[in-house]
Amino acid sequence: MAEYQPDAKPPADRTPAKDRAVVLARYWDGLSQSQAGERLKVTRARAWQRERRALDRLREPLAG
Numbered sequence: 001m002a003e004y005q006p007d008a009k010p011p012a013d014r015t016p017a018k019d020r021a022v023v024l025a026r027y028w029d030g031l032s033q034s035q036a037g038e039r040l041k042v043t044r045a046r047a048w049q050r051e052r053r054a055l056d057r058l059r060e061p062l063a064g
Contacts, residue, residue, distance in 0.1 A: 011058045019054035022047050 012020065018040070025036035037047035 011061055015054050015057045019050045019057070022050040023054045023058075026051060 015023075021040055022036050025031045025039055026033065029036075031039065033047045033051070034044045036051075037044045040047065042050070
């Protein structure tokens with residue numbers, strides 16, 4: 001069985017700031033995708049893309 005070897009930087013630190021900002025707006029501040037998009041001056045669709053990308057990056061180490 002392979003042992004988990006953490007990367008030099010945690011996944012949150014490897015996630016681009018713009019993507020991280022959407023996740024914080026959505027889950028920390030409780031905003032909708034539309035509200036997060038407005039706050040970050042992007043469309044709802046772009047906010048969704050950034051959120052998905054950030055969450056995928058955060059899940060990578062858990063996937064094995």
